[in-house]
Amino acid sequence: MPNRVPGLERLLLALFVASGFAGLIYQAIWSHYLGLSLGHAAYAQTLVLGIFMGGMALGAWVVSRRGVRWKRLIAAYAVVEIVIGLAGLAFHPVFLAYSGLSQDTVYPALESGAAVRAWQWGSAALLIAPQSILLGMTFPLMSGGYLRIAPRADGEILGGLYFSNSIGAAFGALFATFVLLPWIGMPGAVAFAGVVNLAVGVLAWRVSRRADAQPAEQPAESVQVPDAASTAPGFFRAMLLVACLTGASSFVYEIGWVRMLNQVLGTTVHSFELMLSAFILGLAFGGLWVRRRAQRVKDAVAYAGWAQLWMGLAALVSLPLFAQSFHWVDWLMGLLPRTDEGYALFSMASGALAMLVMFPAAFFAGMTLPLLTMAMLRHGS
Numbered sequence: 001m002p003n004r005v006p007g008l009e010r011l012l013l014a015l016f017v018a019s020g021f022a023g024l025i026y027q028a029i030w031s032h033y034l035g036l037s038l039g040h041a042a043y044a045q046t047l048v049l050g051i052f053m054g055g056m057a058l059g060a061w062v063v064s065r066r067g068v069r070w071k072r073l074i075a076a077y078a079v080v081e082i083v084i085g086l087a088g089l090a091f092h093p094v095f096l097a098y099s100g101l102s103q104d105t106v107y108p109a110l111e112s113g114a115a116v117r118a119w120q121w122g123s124a125a126l127l128i129a130p131q132s133i134l135l136g137m138t139f140p141l142m143s144g145g146y147l148r149i150a151p152r153a154d155g156e157i158l159g160g161l162y163f164s165n166s167i168g169a170a171f172g173a174l175f176a177t178f179v180l181l182p183w184i185g186m187p188g189a190v191a192f193a194g195v196v197n198l199a200v201g202v203l204a205w206r207v208s209r210r211a212d213a214q215p216a217e218q219p220a221e222s223v224q225v226p227d228a229a230s231t232a233p234g235f236f237r238a239m240l241l242v243a244c245l246t247g248a249s250s251f252v253y254e255i256g257w258v259r260m261l262n263q264v265l266g267t268t269v270h271s272f273e274l275m276l277s278a279f280i281l282g283l284a285f286g287g288l289w290v291r292r293r294a295q296r297v298k299d300a301v302a303y304a305g306w307a308q309l310w311m312g313l314a315a316l317v318s319l320p321l322f323a324q325s326f327h328w329v330d331w332l333m334g335l336l337p338r339t340d341e342g343y344a345l346f347s348m349a350s351g352a353l354a355m356l357v358m359f360p361a362a363f364f365a366g367m368t369l370p371l372l373t374m375a376m377l378r379h380g381s
Contacts, residue, residue, distance in 0.1 A: 009146070011207055012074075013164045016142055018200045019081060020168030021175070023135050024280070025193035026088065026128075027052050028176040028273060032186050033095055034124045037102070044124075045272065046255075051125050053251065055132025062133070063140040073145030074208035077138060081201030084134045088194025091131075092187040098127060139165065145211055147377075154377045155294020158370040162287030166366065170280040177273040235379060239301075243372050246308060250365040253315055254279050257322075257358050264325045265350045274347065278354035279362045286366020290374075300375035304368050311364035318357045325353055 027048055035044035070076055102123070110116050139161065146157050172193075180189035258275050265271040286307075290297075297303050332349055336342040 008207065008210055009150075011203075012142065012146055012211065013160055015200050015204055015207070016138075016161055016164040017168035018196055019138055019142075020165035021172035022084075022088070022168075022193040022196040022200070023138075023165075024169040024172035024276075025176040025180065025189060025196075026131065026135075028173050028276075029181075029186055029190045029193070030128050032181075032269075033091075033190075034127070037099070037124050038120055047121065047124060048128065049251070049255075051128050052132050052135075055129050056136030059133040059136025059138075060140050063137050063144070067140060067144055072208060072212040073141050073148065074204060074211040077141035077145060078201045078204035078208055080134050080137050080141065081197050081204055083201075084131055084138075085194045085197030085199075085201055087131045087134070088197055089191055091127075091190045091194070095127065098123065143373075145208075149211060151377075153294070155297060155300070155370060155374045156291050158373050159287045159289070159291030159294055162366065162370050163284050163291060166280050166284030166287060170277040170284060173273045173277045173280065177269055181269075236376060236381060239372050239376050242304070242308075243369065246311075246365065246368045249311075250362070253361055253365075254358070257318070257354075260322050261325070261354060261357065264322075264329050265353070270347055271350055274351040275354045275358065278351060278358045281355070282359040282362020283366035285359075286363045286368075287370055289363070290367055290370040294370075294374065297371070297374065300371045300378065304371040304375065307364045307367040307371065311361050311368075314360035314364060318361060321357050325357070328353065 030048045030052075031044045033044075034047060038044050038047065067073060067076070102119070106119055107116060110119065143158060143161050146161065147154060150157065176189055176193075180192055184192065254276075257279070258272065261275055262271070265275075329349075332346065336345055
């Protein structure tokens with residue numbers, strides 16, 4: 001692999017860690033902002049998750065349709081990160097203006113409760129949709145630019161980027177809730193994420209001069225189209241359908257586990273972010289597994305199928321673990337003192353319990369996207 005540049009590749013992965021870190025700060029803080037508008041934290045969390053993931057899907061689709069013709073994908077990634085950062089810095093002033101418009105002008109003019117709710121939900125969604133779309137563009141731009149440098153390392157690159165972005169995201173959710181909110185509040189937290197994105201964008205722009213200028217490797221024969229039948233449109237549609245279904249099931253699991261564990265751990269902000277981080281860590285280490293074993297994976301579709309089977313079994317095993325968690329938390333509450341130190345220990349135990357319930361199935365979910373993408377790349381996509 002003569003064109004591989006280890007230092008350049010490590011820098012790209014480090015940038016993607018920081019990008020994921022900032023992305024989950026936004027998701028965590030947006031829930032608090034929109035809770036002020038919608039009046040209910042659970043509604044805000046659900047709306048943010050839906051718009052966040054839907055916007056990311058739309059952003060990825062835009063790149064899939066347009067990015068093939070772009071010559072400098074890492075440079076495009078840098079521009080997207082800079083725009084995300086500027087939007088992060090502007091979010092709090094925009095939210096204040098939006099709140100003032102809603103309270104002073106829109107609500108008095110609306111005549112029904114249904115109209116008020118439609119404005120609340122629709123306008124709140126529009127507040128975070130542009131950044132969510134831009135965030136969705138980052139993974140295909142980074143992975144596309146990286147793969148142009150080293151197409152033979154498809155699984156290693158995809159798994160590594162998925163792990164890097166997800167591990168950054170997991171720590172970003174915890175950092176936002178346990179450090180940024182008590183330290184600098186919501187305006188400071190969202191501005192902090194914006195500064196991180198700006199720094200990533202500037203560094204990525206500088207890196208793009210090297211990355212986009214690297215001569216593309218010729219793919220190995222093992223990643224060429226093996227036969228005409230396997231490249232039929234039906235194959236690609238099947239892979240996209242599988243990706244859609246596993247994505248849907250993954251987030252049904254996440255929301256279901258959060259609602260179940262709320263009964264055990266409570267509905268505090270800290271408990272929600274601990275559960276979210278446990279889920280994302282599972283995704284991250286699934287991607288890491290693919291990165292480390294990609295060269296030995298000859299049939300990525302078969303591996304993805306086995307991952308789905310194990311994911312389902314792990315989800316079933318989580319149910320008896322959840323049932324036992326009531327007894328474990330009851331024992332823990334009787335043991336820990338009602339002090340700040342006791343709460344810190346309870347938070348650590350809550351994170352461990354969330355990991356026990358959520359991590360196994362999330363691990364297999366994290367394997368699926370890199371494996372399916374590998375399969376499509378190796379079949380000519």
